[in-house]
Amino acid sequence: MSLRSELEEVLKELKATGDIEASAIVSRDGLLIAADISSNVNAEAFAAMSATMLGAAETAMSELGKGLPDRVVVESSDGKIVATGAGDRALLVVMTSPKANLGLILLQLGKASKKVEELLG
Amino acid sequence: MKAVTGIPVLDEVVEEFPESKTLTYWIDPEVEGNAFAMQTIYTNLERGFKCAYVTVTISPESVISEFEEFGWEVKEFENFEIVDLYSSYVGFPSKCKYNANPINLEEVEVLMKKVLEKFDIVFLPASSIIDVCGEEALRCIKDWCSLAKSIGKRVVLSFVAWPYSKEVKDGIIEISNALVKVGGIHHRVILGYYYGLVKADWKNVKSRAILFKLVRPGGVRAYIPKILVTGPYNAGKSSFVHAISNRAVSVDRLGTTVALDHGHLEYKGFSIDLFGTPGQERFDPILRMLGKEALGVILVVDSTKPETFPRAKQMLESVTHFGLPYVVAANKQDLPNALPPEEIKRRMVLPNDVPVIPISAVKGEGVYKVIDALLDLLIWREGEDELEI
Incomplete structure (x- = not known):
């Protein structure tokens, strides 16, 4: 199995959690590595802005002496976006429906991020 | 050594604070403007001029500690x-060599x-004197300024523009050889502070309003x-922002900026905040966001590409x-295939008048010339916003 399909497999498993509308594995500099995104979302922009968001949050936290954040959660009435690091070179981001159970999603996201980190080793 | 105002930019405009001038x-009133006169006095103390600071509404000890807050x-x-002129007004014995009761x-x-004969530069808190002694004190202030003029001394006035009578305001304008307005930028709340030269009779120049902030210590x-x-x-x-800043932070991943660089620079009396943008097209939404309300732009290009x-x-x-x-x-002017600025x-x-400055950010060469060129455009470009009292 190719690396790409293994990464896509991780995203597919993540989707099985439910309430996940889109997910992507993105390099830290904002390039799309693998995605499970419907065609009405601009995947490239989504990838770039996820990297901006997580990067800015990490710098803000570490500049304030609070270490690295585990994740960035953005909530709106139309849904949620959660971005988390997956090793030094990539990050994992998901977009959920508004009613999604965040606890369960965070748990699955943590597991998935470790898998991505191992795969990209 | 020449006496100066000690205020950034202002000194470049007026060049000096000549004798016999006010x-x-x-x-x-809503702006904390005391620091201006204090900075003028302190700068000239350092230059060896004999300076006297008149106080009416605060104690001499408080004056000293106000100076010390700025590190002076x-x-x-x-x-x-x-x-x-404070102690005897509130009924304390004065510890100062020069003292009097302002009621008399x-x-x-x-x-x-006596003070004007002895000292080179005298500070008078004009509006406080008027508050304590009434508007008739304007006549005295006028007399002191004329005396200073006739014997080659300098007077620094600070006038907080409360709604005094027209006579008082006109009187102050009349005796001032140079007038610097210190104000606030209003937009429901005060967003910032500015100062600018309204007139200086020894120099035929106009300056535009300059934003400022008070730094403690620093002024x-x-x-x-x-x-x-x-x-x-x-x-x-990012290399440019880091080469030039006193402190800088970058949000960069895998060697490229993904959010922004922020740098702070203290240079030639200016306090400058720099915002670096990402360069890759996928980050263009960030570029537009960061571009809002910028006062000037530095465009960095790779001379070899x-x-x-x-x-x-x-x-x-x-x-x-x-x-x-x-x-x-x-x-990247340090690389062999770099194109010359022209x-x-x-x-x-x-356009022909756009400055193109050769630099090497990694070697730190020429970077301050970029700031000089931009300051030139920002401060000295023909201003349409002429100041009025």
Whole structure:
């Protein structure tokens, strides 16, 4: 199995959690590595802005002496976006429906991020 | 040594604070403007001039500690004296060599004559004197300024522009050889502070309003809240921000900026905040966001890569609406195949008066010339916003 399909497999498993509308594995500099995104979302922009968001949050936290954040959660009435690091070179981001159970999603996201980190080793 | 105002930019405009002149800081009541006169006095103390500071509404001890808040240890200067019109007004014995009761204007007049003869530069809190002694004190202030003029001394007035009578306001304007307005920028709340020269009769010049902030310690710093540093991918924007800043933070991943660089710079009395943008197209939404409310733009280009110039120009267009001033930093001049600035200007088809400055951000060469060129455009460009009282 190719690396790409293994990464896509991780995203597919993540989707099985439910309430996940889109997910992507993105390099830290904002390039799309693998995605499970419907065609009405601009995947490239989504990838770039996820990297901006997580990067800015990490710098803000570490500049304030609070270490690295585990994740960035953005909530709106139309849904949620959660971005988390997956090793030094990539990050994992998901977009959920508004009613999604965040606890369960965070748990699955943590597991998935470790898998991505191992795969990209 | 010449006496000066000690205020950034102002000194470059007026060049000196000549003898026999009265310099007035005309301060909006909601602005903390005391620091201007204090900075003028302290700068000239350091230059060896004998300075006297008149106080009426605060104690001499408080005056000293106000100076010290800005890091100005006036107590260590033998050429400094406080003229105490406060202690006897509130009924305390004065510890100062020069003191009088402001209720007795004749006593004050005798004292001030002595002070003006003895000292080179005398500070008078004009509005506080009027508050304590009534508007008739304007006559005395006029007399002191005329006396100073006739014997070659200098007077620094600070006038907080409460709604005094027209006579008082006109009187203050009339005796001022130089007038500097210190005000606030209103937009429901005060967003910032500015100062600017309204007149200086020894120099025929106009300056535009300059934003400032008070730094403790430090005093009055001309303030430029936002300079945008933009340019194509890998042009050296982050290197430039880091080369020039006293402190800088970058959000970069895998060698490229993904969010922004922020740098802070203290330079020539200016306090400047720089914002570096990402260069790659996928981050363009961030570029537009960071470009809002910038006061000037530094466009960094890679002098060895003319193929990136169209992208550079497109980025410039998206951030320089409304005639924002900009300069071009022609980076990587340390590389052998770097194009000279004139050639870059020609290939980019830039107007002739746009400064293109050769730099090497990694070596830190020429970087301050970029700031100089931008400050030139920001401060000295023909201003349409002429100041009035």
